[in-house]
Amino acid sequence: MHANTLNFSAGPGALPASVLAKTREAIVALPETGLSVLGMSHRSDWFLAILDEAERNIRDLLGLSERYAVTFLQGGSSLLFATVPMNFATPAFAPPEYVISGYWSARASAEAGRVSGHRIVWDGQRTGFRELPVLDRLDVDARAAYLHYVSNETIEGLQFSAPTGDLPVPLIADMSSDFLSKPLEVERFGMIYAHAQKNLGPTGVTVALFDREMLERIPSGMPHILDFRTQIAHGSNYNTPPVFAIYVLTLITRWLRDDIGGLTQMQYINEAKAARLYDLFDEMGDVVTVHARRPWRSRMNVAFTFGDARLDRAFLDLAETRGMSGLEGHRSLRGLRASLYNAVTPEAVEALCETVSEFALQRA
Structure with missing residues (x-):
């Protein structure tokens, strides 16, 4: 199995083999233009068609x-952590409310605090970020500008279920690590954003969806480049956009539509992959510890440990001999982590499970 197929990195993550092949060809010369995608003008008819198709x-x-x-957009979630409150946390509303469910939502909340007042409506630090709240049961101020959360915490391996109840304020979600991994009721959200380097392609582009009513809340006098209305009005082409990243994102959406068969089928595949790995860990008892408690386990990122830094390092060494990469845990949590994004195949997950089983037997 090729090393690209055995990439379990949390980001930049794996890309589908067919997308990689088309990308390799495009770097030399696009079939439509004869020019490298790396040198294509963002004002060309070809790229305007790509923007239209991607949307x-x-x-x-x-x-x-x-x-x-x-x-x-550009700048990833880290920029949006600041520009979301800049655009929407206005004096017309009470301060926005934030759910802190892990490392990245804590970063989002801290950045919002630099821009405006905000309130933390739930903080999972007391449980070591091992569980999640039910969003529509939170005590949210009906006057708040919005409620912000991160739908999937990549470091701790936690994933929210889709919201089902009504909330009194607009819901804004950073879905960077599970966007387009399953169907989604977008109508429940005021805004959704997701940077690309998990399920959507290489770094450099961030997809953002806006309920148009939210745009009416943006105050006048915002710097143009930071005003969400500017990018929408200019068709994502206000300043030079990341042509290459948007092109690969377009290939990914074609792959999801044509090769996978849509998001319902993608969800089925993703759930089966995650179940295979989690079931194995559960069968192994105390040999492996999964960080997230069972009801909140992520289908995208599995954070686990063999209980000892030396054992975790030994497992990484074995996995590397099998061509696997990206299994190190985040520096804030350590341990191990397997990211099972859309492009990680069931065959790759099976290879990982076989390696885990072999490692455990060697140390039994």
């Missing part, structure tokens, strides 16, 4: 109505 494919995959604007 259309996302709309089709999600069944997205015209109530929502789609745009392609």
Whole structure:
């Protein structure tokens, strides 16, 4: 199995083999233009068509109505942690509310605190970030500008279930690590954003969906480049966008539509992959510890440990001899982590499970 197939990195993550092949060809020369995608003008007819297709494919995959604007931003979630409150935390509303469920949502909350007042409505630090709240049961101030959360915590391996109840304020979600991994009721959200380097392609582009009513809340006098309306009005082409990243994102959406068969089928595949690995860990008892408690386990990121830094290092060494990469845990949590993004195949997960089983037997 090729090393690209055995990439369990949390990001940049694995890409589908067919997308890699098309990307390799495009770096030398696009079939449509004869020029390298790395040298294509963002004002060319070819790229304008790519922008149109990328938006259309996302709309089709999600069944997205015209109530929502789609745009392609830069700066990743780290920039949006600041620009979301800059655009929406206005004096007309009470301070926005934040759920802290792990490392990245804590970063989002801290950045919002630099921009405006905000309130932490739930903090999972007391449990070591091992569980999650039910969003529609939180004590949310109905006057708040919005409620912000991170749908999947990549470091701790926690994933929210889709919200089902009504919330009194707009819901804003960072879905960077599970966007387009399953169907989604976008109508429950005021805004969704997701940087690409998990399920959508290489780094450099962030997809953002906006309920158009939210855009009416943005105050005047915002710097143009930081005003979400600017990017929407200019069709994601206000300043030079990341042409290469958007092109690969478009290939990914084609792959999801044509090769996978849509998001329902993608969800089925992802759930089966995660179940295979979690079931193995559960069968192994005390040999392996999964960080997240069972009801909140992520289908995208599995954080685990053999209980000892030396054992974790020995497992990494064995996995590397099998061509596997990206299994180190985040520096804040350590241990191990297997990311099972869309492009990670069931065969790759099976290879990982076989390696885990062999490692455990060697130390039994």
